[in-house]
Amino acid sequence: MATVKLTIDRQPVEVEQGTTVLRAAEKLGIRIPTLCYLKDINAIGACRVCVVEVKGARTLQAACVTPVAEGMEVFTSTPRVLQARRHTLELILSDHPMECLTCIRNQNCELQEVSEALGVREVRYQGKTSRHEPDRSTPSLVRNPAKCVLCRRCVAVCQKVQGVNAVQTLERGFDTVVAPAFHLPLGEVACVLCGQCALVCPTGAIHERDQVDEVWAALADPGKHVVVQTAPATRVSVGEEFGLEPGSIVTGKLVAALRRLGFDRVFDTDFTADLTIMEEGHELIKRVKEGGVLPMFTSCSPGWIKFIEHFYPSLLPNLSTCKSPQQMFGALAKTYYAEKAGILPEQIYVVSIMPCTAKKFEAARPEMNASGHRDVDAVLTTRELGRMLREAGIDFSHLPEEDYDAPLGISTGAAAIFGATGGVMEAALRTAYEVITGNPLGDINITAVRGLEGIKEASVTLDGLTLKAAVAHGLGNARKLLDLVAQGKADYHFIEIMCCPGGCIGGGGQSIPTDTAIRQRRIEAIYDVDERMVLRKSHENPAVQTLYREFLGEPLGHRSHELLHTHYIPRGTVPRKEGVAK
Amino acid sequence: MRFYRAHVLVCAGTNCSLKGNRAVREALIREIEGKGLGEEVKVIETGCFGLCEQGPTIVIYPEGVLYCRATVEDVPELVDSHLLKGRRVERLLYREPTRPVAVQTVPELDYFKKQVRVVLRNCGIIDPDSIEEYIGQGGYTALAKALAMKPEEVIAQVKASGLRGRGGAGFPTGLKWEFGRKAPGGVKYVVCNADEGEPGTFKDRLILEGDPHAVLEAMAIAGWAIGANYGYIYIRGEYQLSIQRLERAIEQARRLGLLGQNIFNSGFNFDVEVRIGAGAYVCGEETALFESLEGKRGEPRIKPPYPTDVGLFGKPTVINNVETLANIPPIITRGAEWFRTLGTEKCPGTKVFTLTGDIVNEGLIEVPMGITLREVVYEIGGGIPNGHKFKMAQTGGTSGGCLPEALLDVPMDYDQLAAAGSALGSGALLIMDDTHCIVDVARCFARFFLHESCGQCIPCREGTLQLYHLVDGITRGTGTRQDLELIERLSRTMYVAPLCPLGQTAPLPIMTTLKYFKDEYLAHVDSRVCPTGTCRALATGHAAD
Numbered sequence A: 001m002a003t004v005k006l007t008i009d010r011q012p013v014e015v016e017q018g019t020t021v022l023r024a025a026e027k028l029g030i031r032i033p034t035l036c037y038l039k040d041i042n043a044i045g046a047c048r049v050c051v052v053e054v055k056g057a058r059t060l061q062a063a064c065v066t067p068v069a070e071g072m073e074v075f076t077s078t079p080r081v082l083q084a085r086r087h088t089l090e091l092i093l094s095d096h097p098m099e100c101l102t103c104i105r106n107q108n109c110e111l112q113e114v115s116e117a118l119g120v121r122e123v124r125y126q127g128k129t130s131r132h133e134p135d136r137s138t139p140s141l142v143r144n145p146a147k148c149v150l151c152r153r154c155v156a157v158c159q160k161v162q163g164v165n166a167v168q169t170l171e172r173g174f175d176t177v178v179a180p181a182f183h184l185p186l187g188e189v190a191c192v193l194c195g196q197c198a199l200v201c202p203t204g205a206i207h208e209r210d211q212v213d214e215v216w217a218a219l220a221d222p223g224k225h226v227v228v229q230t231a232p233a234t235r236v237s238v239g240e241e242f243g244l245e246p247g248s249i250v251t252g253k254l255v256a257a258l259r260r261l262g263f264d265r266v267f268d269t270d271f272t273a274d275l276t277i278m279e280e281g282h283e284l285i286k287r288v289k290e291g292g293v294l295p296m297f298t299s300c301s302p303g304w305i306k307f308i309e310h311f312y313p314s315l316l317p318n319l320s321t322c323k324s325p326q327q328m329f330g331a332l333a334k335t336y337y338a339e340k341a342g343i344l345p346e347q348i349y350v351v352s353i354m355p356c357t358a359k360k361f362e363a364a365r366p367e368m369n370a371s372g373h374r375d376v377d378a379v380l381t382t383r384e385l386g387r388m389l390r391e392a393g394i395d396f397s398h399l400p401e402e403d404y405d406a407p408l409g410i411s412t413g414a415a416a417i418f419g420a421t422g423g424v425m426e427a428a429l430r431t432a433y434e435v436i437t438g439n440p441l442g443d444i445n446i447t448a449v450r451g452l453e454g455i456k457e458a459s460v461t462l463d464g465l466t467l468k469a470a471v472a473h474g475l476g477n478a479r480k481l482l483d484l485v486a487q488g489k490a491d492y493h494f495i496e497i498m499c500c501p502g503g504c505i506g507g508g509g510q511s512i513p514t515d516t517a518i519r520q521r522r523i524e525a526i527y528d529v530d531e532r533m534v535l536r537k538s539h540e541n542p543a544v545q546t547l548y549r550e551f552l553g554e555p556l557g558h559r560s561h562e563l564l565h566t567h568y569i570p571r572g573t574v575p576r577k578e579g580v581a582k
Numbered sequence B: 001m002r003f004y005r006a007h008v009l010v011c012a013g014t015n016c017s018l019k020g021n022r023a024v025r026e027a028l029i030r031e032i033e034g035k036g037l038g039e040e041v042k043v044i045e046t047g048c049f050g051l052c053e054q055g056p057t058i059v060i061y062p063e064g065v066l067y068c069r070a071t072v073e074d075v076p077e078l079v080d081s082h083l084l085k086g087r088r089v090e091r092l093l094y095r096e097p098t099r100p101v102a103v104q105t106v107p108e109l110d111y112f113k114k115q116v117r118v119v120l121r122n123c124g125i126i127d128p129d130s131i132e133e134y135i136g137q138g139g140y141t142a143l144a145k146a147l148a149m150k151p152e153e154v155i156a157q158v159k160a161s162g163l164r165g166r167g168g169a170g171f172p173t174g175l176k177w178e179f180g181r182k183a184p185g186g187v188k189y190v191v192c193n194a195d196e197g198e199p200g201t202f203k204d205r206l207i208l209e210g211d212p213h214a215v216l217e218a219m220a221i222a223g224w225a226i227g228a229n230y231g232y233i234y235i236r237g238e239y240q241l242s243i244q245r246l247e248r249a250i251e252q253a254r255r256l257g258l259l260g261q262n263i264f265n266s267g268f269n270f271d272v273e274v275r276i277g278a279g280a281y282v283c284g285e286e287t288a289l290f291e292s293l294e295g296k297r298g299e300p301r302i303k304p305p306y307p308t309d310v311g312l313f314g315k316p317t318v319i320n321n322v323e324t325l326a327n328i329p330p331i332i333t334r335g336a337e338w339f340r341t342l343g344t345e346k347c348p349g350t351k352v353f354t355l356t357g358d359i360v361n362e363g364l365i366e367v368p369m370g371i372t373l374r375e376v377v378y379e380i381g382g383g384i385p386n387g388h389k390f391k392m393a394q395t396g397g398t399s400g401g402c403l404p405e406a407l408l409d410v411p412m413d414y415d416q417l418a419a420a421g422s423a424l425g426s427g428a429l430l431i432m433d434d435t436h437c438i439v440d441v442a443r444c445f446a447r448f449f450l451h452e453s454c455g456q457c458i459p460c461r462e463g464t465l466q467l468y469h470l471v472d473g474i475t476r477g478t479g480t481r482q483d484l485e486l487i488e489r490l491s492r493t494m495y496v497a498p499l500c501p502l503g504q505t506a507p508l509p510i511m512t513t514l515k516y517f518k519d520e521y522l523a524h525v526d527s528r529v530c531p532t533g534t535c536r537a538l539a540t541g542h543a544a545d
Ligand SMILES: Cc1cc2nc3c(=O)[nH]c(=O)nc-3n(C[C@H](O)[C@H](O)[C@H](O)COP(=O)(O)O)c2cc1C
Pocket: B164, B165, B166, B167, B168, B169, B170, B171, B173, B193, B194, B195, B196, B197, B198, B281, B282, B283, B284, B285, B286, B287, B319, B320, B321, B322, B324, B325, B500, B501, B502
């Protein structure tokens, strides 16, 4: 690759051709402030916060989109540059509600950060401000366009990464707004509620629907037995809410923290992740043996479920009928656990701690009431849990490590890796191999399905049958596989799809920031958790075995069918008053 | 071919159409038939003739007698007197304000004396719906000549002519074509920018209405030069007449093999398609235009890459303004040296201006580059009507600056107007007399940019709003000296920080009013007085000091 020599603030630097001034400056340790820029996703030069002076150019250039050139002389902090940046910031603030103290993103806001970095101390412009009402039409996300700086990161991630296009830039000039088509509420368009938009939003313009107060109320209610489940991916991310390094494994502290908050039982979604493998593994074996619809798709990721319901309804028969681990947990908590503990199901209140905003939607689906009650009562994202713990004044990093409660807190390493892309596949293959062949699997680390590659493939030979598997994460990648399946060009047996890039560790409810490097570290942590477990195959989970013995009977049995399996709704993509997202 | 004793040219440009030219033309035909002159006299619809203020205009050849403001009621007399008896109808002749005697024929007009018609060579002379008439005037010979040249030779010729883009930026056309030629890639495009969104500008429209083939011919030449086989004309949706005439012209050219496959047996293929815009000013900016053409939201792209490398549909693209293109055929046929005899050293050729506002002769004019505002206003435009005084001229459309009387002698070309703090831009000339309040005028400019900002970048989206708010406040009597400072401060950032030239030029017209008419601003903020009485919230009259 050819290189280019230039100077930035009089310091010489040599970089690859095509590099942007922003990246070249980084190499020199010069930090140019940015707002709309988002590495790998959004480089549109729209906010003009990263402007620099390039010798010979009449106007200032946006560093995030300006390619380097041989002999270029760049100046990043001349008075002209600093003034323009500051004025630009002042202009955006002139049209921003100054509600920082009560904002959900207070102290984790990029607009605050750049304003501080640029030394904006005053807003002199007093023209009108944009008026927009918040959109609370979904159970998962709240849009608040009044706080939007029109960086379009959400539009980019929704379009380029997820291939969903739920939000677009509408109107022009000062009336410009990012919103669903025709200004419809988000709940009425084909949005999968993955929350990737919330993850990339620099401000509080789109965020999770906060359920912290509902959970506080349940905890305070003496008539309620409040149990909590924690998703696999949250144990490697919640530490970030308290300033720990990304990828810190905080399982024991998480349990301790939840006990401090007053939950009556601290259980683990990993338990039902193991259970999912039992059900889904047997479903796969059944489909293969009995000529069922193949390839079979995993069904753990509620954003993905909503996606296929909207965009590929004709492929719904390919979807495993297994509920997600969250919903299996809810159903069992209010039946199996209720029976065992001698508590009435209506007194049990199930909270889940999830890396995910779509889980809120999933929990609210009307069919998710196998126990006769709503199976999961409230879903908190990693971020909401962080806020709750801060409200409670819990000093997270100094908590002791504690263990989950039995029996719904017992799990294997196979369940932990559900949190990373490829994990469900790996867990399923570990179990399928042993169940079908009756032999132990030599190396249980199936590395072909690990990592951030968009689409991964693997095959395993089981008693003469070569089982072909594929894994995709991020809906844009999912589309590629689905199109092949729809055209009959894919000969896979089993496909794992996770809605969010990197899998659940990169979920829309995770700590902000979440970027590729952070995803990578959380993934490493997830496999660490697995490595450290004694039991690493779902079928070896003693609590799951007991569950089948005492309660369910066998995988795919009658009770499983009632409690652990579900059906899907073809939704289509055309906005309608009733139906699309309901 | 039939020969006629007389030709009656009825202007069918937009302005005359608004004034009922169609009815006049139909009445003429009826009357001529009725008097049995159908074999001897032919009525022709032509493109704009220029003297829009005086429409509907009729010119009767061979003498070239000009009749103005003709109505259906005037038709019997015109036919009876002029065509039958050979006597001119005095009362319909044009009277120049400077002279007591009525002007008889076109060449006598002051309005035309200073004009040089290169771009408008056929406008008002030929029937724009007739390719035969265009060919009769030498049309398509430039294409034939170009196809016999090497593309590089064509480009060399255009470079040598010194032609600069007439869309506003004044970029050397030959150089642009060279970049387009050299850009690697199989598929390339030629795009004609006929969006013409600049307020007060209607030259492209009248060129297309009056001489559509000139643009088609030029696009084919550009295609040959850069190696493109397809062209698009992106045109404003409001330009219905231009669109109709273009579509018809394209059909005619295809029928005669002047567009399509193997043009003039050269092996060169070229075809053109008309695409209609939806009226956003910013879609005239070349990269926003591409986005719009591609079916996307019309917003400017980041440059580089430049269109000649990555343009329409990601392919190397040469985009030129209508007027730029209309200059190409004469440059090819008559040569670069001839072209350089017109205009100034740095800006050869002519410029088509649209003269509007408080001026006697509103209309379309073509003059050599370098002519002064004074000549245009007083010699061609006939001065300021109704006994009022000249106050200022805005050159270059709404993105251009406002020049006061003291600068009337600035020669008008790209560089000299820029040096005077204004711009040549698209060639709009808006003349205002002393009844207009400068702050109110600035408010209108600010409002335009507020309305036309695409909303992509912060300094333009938010800046245009704040600019409007500040100027509006002054007209409402709430402005202060701090507001004036704030306008200057905001403008400094807007000149350099926005993503595209729309935002970067938005403060220019306002800043020129502030620069040249500061006293009038101060009267508003210090004394709460609007000297012209335009701003209702303030007192009328002159500032107390
Ligand atoms: C906001 C804006 C509006 C513009 N509108 C037009 C237009 O209506 N017509 C036009 O020819 N050029 C327009 N331009 C200039 C074009 O971007 C471009 O420079 C031109 O089409 C190039 O052609 P030329 O080299 O022949 O002038 C506009 C530029 C800007 C920034």
